[in-house]
Amino acid sequence: MPGTKVRSNAWISARVSVASSPASMNHSVRGLKMSMVLFLLVFVGPFAIFAQDRHPGETTASGAALPTLFIIGDSTVHNPTSGLLGWGNAIADYFDPSKIAIGNRARGGRSSRTYYSEGLWKTVVDALRPGDFILMQFGHNDGGSLTQGRARASVKGAGDQTQDVVLEATGQKEVVHTYGWYLRTYIREAKAKGATPIVLSPVPRNMWKDGHVIRASDDYGKWAAEVAKMESTWFIDLNEIVAAHYEEAGPEKVAPLFFGEDHTHTTKAGAQLNANSVVEGLRKLQNCRLSA
DSSP: OOOOOOOOOSSBOGGGGSOOOHHHHHHHHTTSOHHHHHHHHHHTOOOOOOOOOOOTTOBOTTSOBOOEEEEEOOTTTOOOSTTOOOHHHHGGGGBOTTTOEEEEOOOTTOOHHHHHHTTHHHHHHHHOOTTOEEEEOOOTTSOSOSSSTTOOOOBSSSSOOEEEEEOTTTOOEEEEEBHHHHHHHHHHHHHHTTOEEEEEOOOOOSOEETTEEOOSTTTHHHHHHHHHHHTTOEEEOHHHHHHHHHHHHOHHHHHHHHBOSSSSOBOHHHHHHHHHHHHHHHHTOSSOGGGO
């Protein structure tokens, strides 16, 4: 069963556990103020060149197929916009490329509902092989209207409720499920392919109240945790891990260093912190093969 015991990781590169010296970080943090550099050393750890996505199907030197770590989510996970980055784009550097491939299949603007309804999930599940892993993080786009505009909202909650809707833009009928139902579908179909699903609560926005980062512990973070428990799979409270790091830094440093022009999309430094936080969570999973 999922737990929180810290274990070593054969896939996670050992070099990320050793703090880098300021000299070794110069190529990634050049131009930042010294106070920012010191902050990164303390809270983020090593910076490295952002590795390219390593595609599924790659093989080892002996010809054996590498397992793939697939990642699904929204623009906080994959963001090609100039000056911004998602944590899924930054996380490849934390893994040993001779042992595992990285398949970042997150897509900006998608919710748990539209990632499914647009067929994006089908392309992932069709590519899954026994021994693969999948990280899933949704929630940022699951609010809003069920029928108007981008019509990407899911029904709130982790249950099996549905709502029959007609999309305003197209007149198309759709049965909309809960946020939890879509996550549950991803988990079950991944397991059916012999893959290991790991659920993550959504990274926090740069939104504060009374000196604390506003958590997702009453909605999407809570529902993500409930679904993971119901499905007996692993859960990383990424929302809490990242929020704690933000609070250690303080809002005056978080905004200019980790975010672009809004309170959701991260800079390269923000993506690196979030990727570091994902690895932090992975290292604490008990009896998960990715952490064994």
